[in-house]
Amino acid sequence: MDSRDELAARLDACQKCNMCTAQCPVAKVNPRFIGPKGLGPDMERFRRGQINLDETMLDDCSNCKTCELTCPSGVKITEMILGARRAASKARHKNTMGLRLGLRGYILGRNEYLGKLGVIWPTLTNQVLKIKLVRLALDKTLSISKNGPLPAYGKPLKIQPDKVGIGTNTNKQVVYFPGCYTRFNEGDTGRILIRLLEHLGYKTTVPDFHCCGLPLEANGQFGKADKNGRYNLELMRPYLEAGIPVITSCTSCGLTLKEDYPKLETSSAQLIGAQAYDLFEFLWQLHEKGELPLDFQEVRASYGYHPPCHLKAQGIGTPALRILGLIPGVKIRNLDAGCCGLSGSYGFKAEKYKKAMKIGSSLFEAINVGSQHGDFQSMTTECGVCKVQIVHGTGIPTEHPVHILAKAYRLID
């Protein structure tokens, strides 16, 4: 079956039950959004004729993939929507608004370059981005919301281009795919992760990857996204061929590696799907093999946990929760209160900001209620932008779960 056949088969599988629409975080807050079924399989039947679609409606989807996770018939709903966006982007209107949104898509998709610029002088960048006038200008010129929680830049994660190459003990070697957020906004998380893996006896290589491509794809930059994918796969190729796993700490990068990269036309695309692991998925496997040291120190802290949409879409459950559950003293509550609303760069867009905050409102409420009742003092979640949005929406401190694990191993305070 070629890919067109597969997609056709999945379109046929849709039973029109609307379970996806019932679960869609965007549909929940926007009654005029026709929902994933409408935008995906319903319209797909029309798209198979020669009908041009209203591209602004396609942009209402935040690409969180909750629909694909929900669908009882295995319909690849988000993939259909993205495919339609891909087709629409080729025939985009050439007017001022189109140009402005095109430029915004270009910029929001290029978090990697923004990151590289931002970390040259992080304090300056952060200060400039805090100036109201600057944000107003971004809002007016590029429709980037003046209220959206643009993440701050920090000391970047140092890349360790492979000097040693593939060692003799490939069993104790991993490749780390940090992703733009960890690399430019939260280098600490990456450094802690590398120390942690070292502590477990793993040598970590961090090649000079480009952005995974997901933000590009979500902002209609499909050609560039594919190009990044192929570039990154080429960097991974020798490791993949040697059977070395690729670890991600960002759930969106992880999903892209697992779901999108296998579709690219290069030899290593065949391998990546089976060799890409979320950090905690990897650690849980070690635990199941009895290879995870359990000499934890007690960590007296309580956390609320937010499972990111793209973690759910990976279909691996919540391995971070299971690992953190092994640590004595740690109290953790899975809030599972839905999408945070930011969904990559969706919530940065001027016309989406309010919707994004509304989508996140049930999560914010759960966090506020929980923290007011004293159930937990802070939050933990794997996804960087979820974290940014949670802090923006509630003011509750939030960190990546690797920090908690590192404390238990006495690697940090």
Next chain:
Amino acid sequence: MREISTQVVVIGGGATGVGILRDLSMRGIPALLLEQGDLAHGTSSRFHGLLHSGGRYAVKDDKAAQECIEENIILKTIAAHCIEDTYGWFVFLKGDDPNYLELWLQGCDQVGIPVREVPLEEGFRLEPLLTRKAARIFEVPDATVDGFKLLWSNVKSAEKYGGTYQTYCKVQSLWLENGRVIGVYAEDLITGETLRVRSEIVVNAAGPWSAEIAAMSGFNVDVLKDKGSLLVFNQRLFNRVINRLRVPGDGDIFVPHQTVTVFGTTSHTVELPDDHQVDEQDITYLIELGQNLLEGIERQRIVRSFAGIRPLYESVEDQDQEGRGVSRNFVIIDHQKMDGVQGLVSILGGKLTTYRLMAEKVSDWVAAKLGVHTACRTAEEPLLNEQSAEVWDKARQLIGVAAADKMMERLNEQAGAVVEAIARQPLLGQFVCECEMVTQAEVIHALQDPAVNSLDDLRRQTRLGMGTCQGAYCSYRATPMIHEAFGGWERTVKEYRLLLAERWRGITPVLWGEQLRESELARALFLNVLDLKAEESEG
């Protein structure tokens, strides 16, 4: 008994009948069309939806081929909104008869059907599902045509010229006096009232029912009722009409029709003009034949099957021919010559593609009898005026491009009011039928039309219930609107049952795979949650 008088009574609300009504009306001849059911409930909607280029008849029947290509060009101009100019391919497979290919090319050349050979590589790129057994591909100006839309446009246009019509009005007998037909007796099936219509001429355009109409007064017309079964696939498998290049036979045409693909047909002579039952053997047979053009056809989701009756004219020379061998030409029978009775004419045979020409010829005959000298203008005057771009744009903004375009094509000149309603009350823009994207505003609008007497009529006007779910969700969503329009829960529930029974009749012969899952879901919904029982369809 109510009595009406008019100049011409047209019996039959199929393509030919409405074409005649429009033609006569445009010539200033008062006419009334009587239809026993809803418009297009017979052959005019029970077909492939193919606007022939004539390619199919190029070898065997050059007259039919000639008429098809000429009408094809005319209809693409006057009825552009009912036609999707998809083009069609004739696909010659490895091992097919090369002599036929030669004859076909010559035939097309002779009658003026433009043929372009498509390089195989381009062919497979444009139609990825096409069989790799294809050896040569030829493109002709085939297209797809929406029977419902075409018929309604003809009627609406006729009305502007003073033409009238009545649906659910069944002709009971011809009114004969002194060897002359001077009208008809008919029953209004909705009110039960008997009607006497006085007219100078009666036109029998009842398609498969023509013989029954003629027989009412003891006249004999030879109509061969030839049943063809078709399958409806859930999605567009091809974007062009795909024909097999060989002697025309069963199961050799795929037509992308709106959001679905229609594939057929078969050919069996039947007794009853409304024998629309699809046999299971026919399904198996069709799927087997379909493999030749589309490998793996059995994996594609089929949403339903249906059958239509071709009313073929059996001339004396054709008497020993079966369905496929009978000419697709049409014939006008002047019953004065045949039976010595004045004032009655029957039109038989033909194809939907040539409906306008058939109407023109009949109207010429009628006009001559009545001494009217106005010439036919149906080949030049479009069925519709240009749509206002402003209304169209507004509709696209309100409900999205895909839904708006389909709605605008269906509603035409009446679209303004519906778009306005949605603009005033955005929630009216939500879809009652999500599969075919039919808005609440359009449903309400259609239900106000006096010609819409049932949920099934609503379906024909709007496409509600014709998509993937086959009425599973849209029918109950339409409840409050149906209740408002028809009144009473008993009636509402009855409408449900009839619609579901009708949908069910088409689904049962293809009940496997995804459609079986869908039906189980629908069954749980209606029989358990809503506690409904299925009811036999009357139609």
